Amino acid sequence: MNAAYARLKSRFARMALVGEAGAVLHWDASAMMPPGGAAARGEQLATLAGLAHEMLTSPAVSDDLAAAGAGGEWDAANLSLMRRAHARASALPTDLVEAAARANSACEKVWRRAKAASDFAAVRPHLEEVVRLQRETAAAFSAALGLPPYDALMDGYQPGVTAAEVEPVFTAYEAFLADALPRAEELQAHRPAPTPPAGPFPAVAQRALCQRLSERIGLDYDHARLDESLHPFCGGTPTDIRITTFYSETDFAKSLLGVLHETGHALYERGLPAAWARQPVGEAAGMAAHESQSLIVEMQACRSDAFLGFLGGELHRTFGGNAAPYRAENLAGLWRRVERGFIRVDADELTYPAHVILRFRLERAMIGGDLSVADLPGAWNEAFTALLGVTPPDDAHGCLQDIHWHDGAFGYFPSYTLGAMAAAQLMRAARRDDPAMDEELARGELLPLVAWLRDKVHAQGSRFGFQDLLRHATGKPLGPNDFTEHLRGRYLT
C-alpha cells in the first residue's frame, strides 16, 4: 500500500461519511420530516451530493489514482473500484448532469398527472427529452468505461453484468414461462379458494409482530429502527439501519411480507465487512445482489411451506379469531397466487420476470436508438401480449405505470429478476450445505441461512463482481435453472 493509495482510502472514507449523512436525511425525509421541510431538504441533499461529487472528481484524486498501487486481493479490488467510481463521476460534463436532472424532474412531475389520466401524449415530449439525455449519458459512460452504452447504464446499478449475458437467461425464462404459466393456472384452479383472515388487525399489534419476526431472523435493533413511510424501503447506514413499512388495519400481509423483504436488505448491510467500512470494496455488490438478499429471505425462506407453518401459528397467536385462515396451505394460497396482471409491483413470483424482461428489452432498444418514445406504447402492448397473453387496457396499466424511465432510471429493471434468480441459486447452494434447512424453517429459524449468507455474500462486500460473487457462493455464474426449478416445485406440483 503506497502513500497515494493510503490518501485515497482517507478521501473515500470521508466521501462515504458524507453519503451516510445523506442516507439518514433521506430516511428522515420519508419517515419523519414534516411537509414544510421538503424544500430545504432537497437543497441539503443536493449540497451533500455536490460536495461528494467534488471530492471524487478533484484533481488530487486523479493524481493519486495515477500513482496508487495496492497489493493483496481486497486492496487491489478496492483500488479498481475507486478507479471505476472516479471514471463514472468524471465521465459526464456538468451541463449534461444538470440538463438530465432538470429533464428528469420535469418529466417526473408531468408523469404523475399523465399516469393518473392514462395520457401518454402529455408526457411523451418530456420522456423524449429524458431518453435523449440518457442516450448522451450512456455514450459518455460508454467511452469512459469501455462498455456498450446500455451496459454502461446498467453498470451504475449492478456492476459486472452485461446485457449479452442477461438476454439468453431471460430468453430461457420466457420459454419456461410459456409452458409453466397455463399449467400453474390450471393447478391453481383445481385447489379450493383461500380464505382471507378476518380483521381488523391493529397497527400496534402488526408493528410488534413485524419487529419480533425481523429480530428473530437476525436483525439487531441496537443497530436498527422500524418506522412507517408511504413507500417502504431499507435505508440508513450499516451500523444504523432504518427499515420502513406501511400498516393497513384491514390487511397485515403487505406490511409483514414487506418487513421480511426489507429485513433481507438490512441483514446484507449489517453483514458487510466492517474492516472495509466506507471503502468501495466494503459496499454491497450492486442492486441485483441486494435484491437477491431481500428475496431469499422473503420469497425463498419466508414464503416456503415450512416457514408458513411456523408463521401461521405466530399470526394466529397475534390476531386471534378463527385458526383455519392461518394454516400454511391457506396462507400459501393467498400469498403465492399466480395471475396475469398488468402491474409489475403487484405481480406474483412466476410472472414478475415477464414484466422485467419486457422493460429490459424496451429500454435497451430505446437507448440503442432502435425504439422511439412515440412507438413505446404500441411496442409495450405488443410485447406484453406476447409474454403474458393479455393486452393492457390503457397506458396507465402499460408503459405509464412505473416511475423509473420518467425519472431517468434506465438499466435498473433487470436487477429485480437477476436478484430473484440469484436468490434461488443461493438458496439451492445453502440447502446443499445445510440439509436440515426445512426443519429449521419449520421452527421459524433463519439464523443458519443468514449465517451462510453472511459468509458467502455479505462479508464479501464488493470484492467480486456479481457473476464472480455467485460463482464463489454457488459454484456457477447466474443462470435461470435454479429459479425455474424452485418455481416448478412451488407452482407446478
Next chain:
Amino acid sequence: MNAAYARLKSRFARMALVGEAGAVLHWDASAMMPPGGAAARGEQLATLAGLAHEMLTSPAVSDDLAAAGAGGEWDAANLSLMRRAHARASALPTDLVEAAARANSACEKVWRRAKAASDFAAVRPHLEEVVRLQRETAAAFSAALGLPPYDALMDGYQPGVTAAEVEPVFTAYEAFLADALPRAEELQAHRPAPTPPAGPFPAVAQRALCQRLSERIGLDYDHARLDESLHPFCGGTPTDIRITTFYSETDFAKSLLGVLHETGHALYERGLPAAWARQPVGEAAGMAAHESQSLIVEMQACRSDAFLGFLGGELHRTFGGNAAPYRAENLAGLWRRVERGFIRVDADELTYPAHVILRFRLERAMIGGDLSVADLPGAWNEAFTALLGVTPPDDAHGCLQDIHWHDGAFGYFPSYTLGAMAAAQLMRAARRDDPAMDEELARGELLPLVAWLRDKVHAQGSRFGFQDLLRHATGKPLGPNDFTEHLRGRYLT
C-alpha cells in the same frame, strides 16, 4: 453588491446547508438513533463540521472578503458578520483546535464519574488542561477580533455584549436579591402550601396536550415535530423545527413547561427573516437573544397569573380528578416556589441569576488567570455562601454540577441571565404596546405577543447586536430593572 460579495453569499448559503444537515443529524442522534449508531454518527458530524470549516477558511473566502463591498443596511451587516465568522474560524491553529477537542472530551468523560463521586481531585488535572487550552483559545480569538480574551469567548455564544457591560447589571441584581430573597421567602411561608395534582398522567395525554398548547401559542406543525429525548432541546432548521421533551407519568409539569420553553425557541427560528435564510444576518442574534425568546414564552407569559388561569382549566380537562390543584393560585404555588437550592438547573426564577453571576465571575477569573483550578472549589463555596447564604455540602452540589466547563464551554453561562433580563424588558415593552395583554393571556392567547416578538425580534435576524436589538425593540439597552420589577410583582406582593 459586487461580484465578490455575491460569491460570498453563495458560499455561506452552501455552508449553512451543510450546517442544516448536521442539525438534523444531531436531532436524530438524540431522538431517534439506535445506540449502535453512535460511533458512526460522531464521525458523520465531525466530517460535516470539518467540511464547513474548510469552506469557511478557504483562500477563496479570504480573497472575496478582501474585495467584497455591500450597500444597504442588511447587506452591510451580513458582510460584517461574514468577516467575523471568517475571523473566528481562521483565528485558531489546527493543533490548538484538536488539542482542545481531545482535552474537552477526556475531561468530560472523567467529570461524569467525578460528579457522581463528588471527587474534584479526580477531574482537577483534566480541568486544568481544559482551562489552559481555553486561555490559549481566548488569546487567539482576542487577537483576531480585537476583544479582551474573556469577551472573545463570550462572543462565540452571544456577540455584541462585553463583560464590562454585564458586570454592573449583575452587581445591581446581586444587591436586589440580598433584599428580595428573604422577603419572598417570608411571604411564601405565610401562604398555604400548594397541593400537587394527583397522577398518574398518561404520556399519550401529556403529549397531545403539549402539542395542542404549542400549536395554540403559534407553532405550525407543518414545519415542526415534537418528539422525546433524554435532554429536551429545540433543534432542526427554520422550516423544519424539531423540539423534544421527556415525559414522566408522575409529574406532567416538567414536560409541559419544557415544551412551552422550547416552543419559544422554535418560534424564534420560525420567525427569522426568510429573505435572509442561510446568510449570517438571517440567523438568530445569539444565545442570550434565544434564551429571551424561550423565557418570555415560558416564564413571562405562561407562568403569569393570567395564563395559569387558562392553563389550569386545560389541565383539569385533560387529566380529570379534583379541580382544586389546577387552580391558578395552586399552580403558581407549585411552579413559582422560591428556594435557596444548590443546583442551577432546579433553581427558581429569583435565585437562578445568582447561580449564573457566580459562574460568570469564576470563569472570567479563570480565563483571566486570577483564579487557579485548584482554588475553584473554595472560591465557589465562598461566592455561593455570599450570594445565597448557604454553603454547598460537597462539590457535586458545587463546582462539579454542570457539564459546561468540563466540556470546554467558557463564556456561555451569562447568556441564561441576560436572556431572562431581556425577556422581562421585552415583555414590558410588549405590554406597553398592547394594553390588553393580560386579558389575552387569560384566554390562552399568545398570538398577539408572538406577532409583536416576530416584528421586533425574530424578523430582525442578526441585523443588530444584542444591545441594539434591545434598543430597537424596547428603546433601551440591557438593564436589570424590568426584570427586578417583574420579580417584585410576582414574588414580593
